[in-house]
Amino acid sequence: xxxxxxxxxxxxxxxxxxxxxxxxxxxxxxxxxxxxxxxxxxxxxxxxxxxxxxxxxxxxxxxxxxxxxxxxxxxxxxxxxxxxxxxxxxxxxxxxxxxxxxxxxxxxxxxxxxxxxxxxxxxxxxxxxxxxxxxxxxxxxxxxxxxxxxxxxxxxxxxxxxxxxxxxxxxxxxxxxxxxxxxxxxxxxxxxxxxxxxxxxxxxxxxxxxxxxxxxxxxxxxxxxxxxxxxxxxxxxxxxxxxxxxxxxxxxxxxxxxxxxxxxxxxxxxxxxxxxxxxxxxxxxxxxxxxxxxxxxxxxxxxxxxxxxxxxxxxxxxxxxxxxxxxxxxxxxxxxxxxxxxxxxxxxxxxxxxxxxxxxxxxxxxxxxxxxxxxxxxxxxxxxxxxxxxxxxxx
Amino acid sequence: xxxxxxxxxxxxxxxxxxxxxxxxxxxxxxxxxxxxxxxxxxxxxxxxxxxxxxxxxxxxxxxxxxxxxxxxxxxxxxxxxxxxxxxxxxxxxxxxxxxxxxxxxxxxxxxxxxxxxxxxxxxxxxxxxxxxxxxxxxxxxxxxxxxxxxxxxxxxxxxxxxxxxxxxxxxxxxxxxxxxxxxxxxxxxxxxxxxxxxxxxxxxx
Ligand code: SF4
Ligand code: SF4
Numbered sequence: 001x002x003x004x005x006x007x008x009x010x011x012x013x014x015x016x017x018x019x020x021x022x023x024x025x026x027x028x029x030x031x032x033x034x035x036x037x038x039x040x041x042x043x044x045x046x047x048x049x050x051x052x053x054x055x056x057x058x059x060x061x062x063x064x065x066x067x068x069x070x071x072x073x074x075x076x077x078x079x080x081x082x083x084x085x086x087x088x089x090x091x092x093x094x095x096x097x098x099x100x101x102x103x104x105x106x107x108x109x110x111x112x113x114x115x116x117x118x119x120x121x122x123x124x125x126x127x128x129x130x131x132x133x134x135x136x137x138x139x140x141x142x143x144x145x146x147x148x149x150x151x152x153x154x155x156x157x158x159x160x161x162x163x164x165x166x167x168x169x170x171x172x173x174x175x176x177x178x179x180x181x182x183x184x185x186x187x188x189x190x191x192x193x194x195x196x197x198x199x200x201x202x203x204x205x206x207x208x209x210x211x212x213x214x215x216x217x218x219x220x221x222x223x224x225x226x227x228x229x230x231x232x233x234x235x236x237x238x239x240x241x242x243x244x245x246x247x248x249x250x251x252x253x254x255x256x257x258x259x260x261x262x263x264x265x266x267x268x269x270x271x272x273x274x275x276x277x278x279x280x281x282x283x284x285x286x287x288x289x290x291x292x293x294x295x296x297x298x299x300x301x302x303x304x305x306x307x308x309x310x311x312x313x314x315x316x317x318x319x320x321x322x323x324x325x326x327x328x329x330x331x332x333x334x335x336x337x338x339x340x341x342x343x344x345x346x347x348x349x350x351x352x353x354x355x356x357x358x359x360x361x362x363x364x365x366x367x368x369x370x371x372x373x374x375x376x377x378x379x380x381x382x383x384x385x386x387x388x389x390x391x392x393x394x395x
Numbered sequence: 396x397x398x399x400x401x402x403x404x405x406x407x408x409x410x411x412x413x414x415x416x417x418x419x420x421x422x423x424x425x426x427x428x429x430x431x432x433x434x435x436x437x438x439x440x441x442x443x444x445x446x447x448x449x450x451x452x453x454x455x456x457x458x459x460x461x462x463x464x465x466x467x468x469x470x471x472x473x474x475x476x477x478x479x480x481x482x483x484x485x486x487x488x489x490x491x492x493x494x495x496x497x498x499x500x501x502x503x504x505x506x507x508x509x510x511x512x513x514x515x516x517x518x519x520x521x522x523x524x525x526x527x528x529x530x531x532x533x534x535x536x537x538x539x540x541x542x543x544x545x546x547x548x549x550x551x552x553x554x555x556x557x558x559x560x561x562x563x564x565x566x567x568x569x570x571x572x573x574x575x576x577x578x579x580x581x582x583x584x585x586x587x588x589x590x591x592x593x594x595x596x597x598x599x600x
Contacts, residue, residue: 037433042441203419308429309422370416 004107012113016093019292024248025055027299034303059241067237070141077140081231082239085133085246089253092126095119096256097181099266099287103278111284112181119180120168123257124161127212130250131157134214134231137243141234149230152220152314156211159321160218164208166329167201170336171261174198174345174355184265190347191269195262197355200363201332202262204325209254211321214247216306220314255298259291266291331362448538459568462538463521466514466552467560469533471574476558478533480507484525492518493525512554516542532572537564 029044029051036043044051069078099111116122131153138150171194175183187193195202211218222230232243259265266287279287312320335358345351414420438455440447447457469477480497492515500508525534537560544550552560 034433036439037437038429040432040435040438042437042439304426304429308425367417371413374413374416 005109008107008109009113012111013094016113017090020090020093020249020252021245023252024245025059027248027251028055028058028244030299031303031306034300035307038304038307062237062241065237067239070143070234072142073234074140074142077136078234079239081133081137081140082235082242082246083133084136085130086242086249087246088126088130088133089246089249092123092130092253093256095122095180096253096260097184097265098291099279099284100181100185101278102281102284104281108278110181111288115179115181118178120172120178120183120261123253124165124168127253128157128161130246133243133246137235138231141231143234145227146231146233149222149227149233152227153214153231156214156218156220156317159318160208160211160325163204163321163325163329164212166326166333167205167208168261170198170201170329170333173333173337173340176340176344180260181265184260184267186347187264188267190349190352192349192352193262193264193267197352198262198336198359199356200328200359201336202258204329204332205262206258207325209258210302210305211317213250213254213302215251215302217309217311218317219311220317251299251302252295255295255302256291258298259294263294328362328366331365332359335359335362457538457540459538462540463523463536465516465537465539465542465560466519466525466557467535467537467564468512468554468557469535469570470558470561475502476508476512476533476554477531477574478509478512478529479505479531480509481530483528483530484534487524487528488519489522489524490518490520492516509554512557514552514557516550516552517547532570532574535568535571537568539564 032054033043033051035041044054047054047057069075094113095116097110097112097115101108101110134153135150138146138148138153141147171183172178175186177183183194210216214222222232227233232240235243268290336355339345339351339354339358342348342351345355440450440455447455448459450456452458471477479500480495482495482497485491485493485495494511494513494515495509496511497507498510500506502508521536523536526536539560542550
């Protein structure tokens with residue numbers, strides 16, 4: 001490794017941080033705009049044309065606010081928590097492949113900061129670390145609302161990490177690799193985005209992503225109606241902004257992961273893919289653009305869901321994870337592991353159809369279970385009614 | 396009053412249908428609904444440029460006739476304050492924000508009038524109870540909604556300010572009822588009249 005490599009890596013790191021930091025303000029603007037549109041309003045439109053500099057104005061305002069540290073907080077952990085929340089979100093971006101390999105002159109390099117062997121594992125690990133930001137924030141604030149928020153976040157994360165991991169393991173087993181760029185390449189080569197062969201897995205994965213990123217309808221950790229603001233109740237000024245930034249950066253990471261695992265990364269049919277030979281710089285940038293657009297589509301979906309679905313009750317949340325998603329995830333894992341018995345299940349079109357069949361079968365089993373439960377409940381109700389009628393006639 | 400058996404309504408939680416229990420179809424339906432709203436006509440009024448008075452009521456306009464905004468004290472046909480300092484409004488006010496000092500009226504046609512009449516517009520919850528309570532329609536709420544002040548004192552509206560409000564708003568909000576005239580302090584006459592009526596009634600029985 002010579003100095004040019006070093007410069008390239010540094011450039012990539014700075015590029016990613018820059019893009020994330022620039023995307024977050026626009027996400028916040030988009031959030032407010034989309035919420036406005038969905039509620040038949042216009043949304044912010046005073047600061048700059050169409051309100052474009054509104055998030056920057058908000059940032060400036062937060063920056064100039066008093067940075068207040070309440071009495072009785074943990075002096076070390078209190079400032080640390082927002083840093084963790086922010087940091088974990090951004091370093092998770094390190095293994096995301098944004099585009100295929102690029103050739104500039106003699107040099108060939110990847111469009112990701114670290115093309116490590118443990119790609120997905122790294123993201124899962126960092127993702128679970130991110131909850132520490134929330135939990136520590138709740139603990140260090142020394143306030144009961146914050147504490148409850150942190151507690152909820154911890155329980156929720158633990159519950160939803162299980163089905164998330166199950167779906168990711170499904171994909172790992174099928175792809176036979178942990179490297180994200182290889183997963184994308186398999187999707188490109190076979191021409192099947194994973195979402196087409198694994199729709200049910202994707203739905204479960206997506207639901208868990210919502211829970212992992214603490215987004216509505218799973219934003220129990222900060223539900224305003226019950227907990228004031230949850231874990232960031234006591235935070236103000238830039239510390240609060242860091243939490244905010246971290247939360248949105250987390251959504252970006254989640255969207256990236258979903259795009260890589262299920263939506264073919266930078267792939268659109270008909271463009272050079274960078275598998276047989278490295279891409280030119282322009283093509284790579286185009287790939288990054290496509291990736292970015294797909295990520296934005298996901299971000300929009302996140303916003304859209306947030307302003308559509310009401311928040312879950314806490315027991316519903318837990319029941320959905322442990323009674324619903326974990327068994328389904330396990331079932332899917334079993335089916336997919338069975339398919340992975342064959343050679344190279346992602347490249348073979350026939351095996352892709354099998355995967356789809358497996359998913360549909362799982363869905364049918366699910367429907368059947370619910371239907372059977374329904375019938376039993378109906379029978380039970382009928383019996384109860386009969387009993388009640390008997391009581392009445394006796395009287 | 397005892398509750399009759401027939402009055403009792405049992406409300407049951409609506410049963411979830413099969414597809415609602417699966418949850419996913421209803422989520423998708425909800426998403427479609429909100430997606431449609433993205434392209435709907437927006438209901439926002441861009442406030443300082445466009446005001447609620449200027450648009451029709453179905454489009455979010457203001458109902459000037461029954462909007463409950465800043466108060467006014469009505470004047471009678473001779474320009475005097477109509478209030479008779481009966482304290483009905485102050486008694487009815489749930490926010491306890493009306494402060495009246497009454498005194499003997501300098502005019503022959505009534506007994507009392509308010510020497511001072513102060514409403515704390517910051518305490519007021521604009522419920523309109525004072526308007527309901529007033530027996531002579533002296534106090535009324537106007538459609539003025541953008542009252543501001545730089546200090547708390549400025550928002551204490553005294554009699555002069557409230558009467559001034561009458562001149563300002565009489566064009567946009569006319570009096571609700573015709574002016575009440577002819578009330579007098581000949582209460583002895585009235586009492587005699589009333590007594591007679593009661594006796595007549597009793598005789599008929
Ligand atoms: S509107 Fe209601 S709160 Fe206000 S002064 Fe009248 S009675 Fe009191
Ligand atoms: S109820 Fe009417 S007449 Fe009586 S004190 Fe209030 S404003 Fe005056």
